[in-house]
Amino acid sequence: MIRRILRGLRTNRYLPLIAGAVLAACTSVPPHAPRAALAHPPRHVFLIVLENEPYQVTFGEHSPAPYLAHELPKQGALLTQYYAIGHYSLDNYLAMISGQAPNPETQQDCKVFSEFRRSAPGFDSDGQIRGSGCVYPADVKTLANQLQDAGYSWKGYMEDMGADPGREAAACGHAAIGSPDRTRLAEKGDQYADKHDPFVYFHSIIDDAANCAAHVVNLDRLPHDLQRIDTTPNFSFITPNLCHDGHDAPCVDGEPGGLVSADRFLREWVPRILQSPAFKQDGVLIVTFDEGTDGAACCGETRPEGAPEPGQFGPGGGRIGAVMISPFIAPGTVSGVPYNHYGLLRSIEDWFGLSHLGYAAAPQLRTFGTDLFNRAHTPR
Numbered sequence: 001m002i003r004r005i006l007r008g009l010r011t012n013r014y015l016p017l018i019a020g021a022v023l024a025a026c027t028s029v030p031p032h033a034p035r036a037a038l039a040h041p042p043r044h045v046f047l048i049v050l051e052n053e054p055y056q057v058t059f060g061e062h063s064p065a066p067y068l069a070h071e072l073p074k075q076g077a078l079l080t081q082y083y084a085i086g087h088y089s090l091d092n093y094l095a096m097i098s099g100q101a102p103n104p105e106t107q108q109d110c111k112v113f114s115e116f117r118r119s120a121p122g123f124d125s126d127g128q129i130r131g132s133g134c135v136y137p138a139d140v141k142t143l144a145n146q147l148q149d150a151g152y153s154w155k156g157y158m159e160d161m162g163a164d165p166g167r168e169a170a171a172c173g174h175a176a177i178g179s180p181d182r183t184r185l186a187e188k189g190d191q192y193a194d195k196h197d198p199f200v201y202f203h204s205i206i207d208d209a210a211n212c213a214a215h216v217v218n219l220d221r222l223p224h225d226l227q228r229i230d231t232t233p234n235f236s237f238i239t240p241n242l243c244h245d246g247h248d249a250p251c252v253d254g255e256p257g258g259l260v261s262a263d264r265f266l267r268e269w270v271p272r273i274l275q276s277p278a279f280k281q282d283g284v285l286i287v288t289f290d291e292g293t294d295g296a297a298c299c300g301e302t303r304p305e306g307a308p309e310p311g312q313f314g315p316g317g318g319r320i321g322a323v324m325i326s327p328f329i330a331p332g333t334v335s336g337v338p339y340n341h342y343g344l345l346r347s348i349e350d351w352f353g354l355s356h357l358g359y360a361a362a363p364q365l366r367t368f369g370t371d372l373f374n375r376a377h378t379p380r
Contacts, residue, residue: 041282041350041352045284054318075331077323077333078335080335082288082338090201091103099345105132116137126361127358146355155236160241167192171213196290229277229281286323286344293318
């Protein structure tokens with residue numbers, strides 16, 4: 001993705017998009033939304049992450065994804081100023097569940113599934129580990145660890161995981177530590193990618209193999225889990241395969257890929273989630289992207305001392321937008337409040353009464369407020 005962006009920069013292809021994104025990020029920024037505690041915070045969170053599109057393309061009038069761009073916002077809220085934090089893919093996924101900033105290897109999607117190498121002991125004052133690498137030490141915690149320690153349930157649902165047992169296992173599947181990551185590119189019959197599965201990059205998750213296998217599973221487990229409230233995790237992280245998340249276009253199996261295939265995936269899976277008992281009781285569905293096509297940022301995004309610029313050619317990962325649907329959100333809501341992936345993590349932590357990890361603790365960070373949660377709903 002980043003190579004395509006850099007080629008576009010050399011040909012001026014993306015300059016209009018970049019200029020517009022920077023202008024949106026730096027001018028006419030709405031004030032903070034009220035941050036009063038929600039009377040009934042969501043207790044079942046569904047997060048679907050798609051790939052590599054700027055807001056102007058995804059949510060434009062002639063979007064290749066009309067279901068996402070036009071139909072879903074009518075059922076909930078459109079977040080017009082939602083930003084990624086870096087480039088390529090992996091650093092954004094890791095930020096969503098750990099609050100850790102990009103490092104030189106995660107910015108390259110970790111071609112080798114390498115151990116993280118510390119350059120200094122412990123953490124800095126912002127909860128950031130210093131150094132570079134892919135698989136984080138066991139003292140780097142994630143939202144999954146927090147939820148489980150607090151008695152809440154979670155799962156990562158990964159489409160195609162284990163479809164080819166020679167590439168990865170069917171649960172908690174990932175490359176061997178220290179080896180090249182074969183899953184970086186799609187293969188016919190198996191389009192799962194480690195780089196879109198953030199859970200397998202933390203020793204705090206993968207070191208307990210049985211526990212990891214029970215929580216990081218193939219997407220085909222989701223329909224069963226949605227049938228009852230008590231089998232639906234409090235937090236569900238849903239990753240389509242490399243075709244259905246829009247990453248590849250065209251795809252190795254002949255599908256068109258891009259936003260066209262991503263929209264088809266959403267048409268199949270979103271209604272299942274919205275019709276589930278857990279969602280109807282106290283759920284929220286969030287659909288967003290890992291990164292955009294420019295280096296724009298929001299919300300005071302920063303980086304550890306000595307770390308690379310998060311966006312490689314800018315301070316952030318670009319304006320991407322998001323859609324949220326919930327019984328607590330009035331249909332047709334539009335919010336211009338700036339948010340980013342760190343704010344997403346902090347919002348979920350707040351809903352479950354958890355402490356803030358890494359940059360999710362930044363004092364200037366915005367979290368989802370009453371600009372979105374604007375509808376009375378009392379869970380049964």
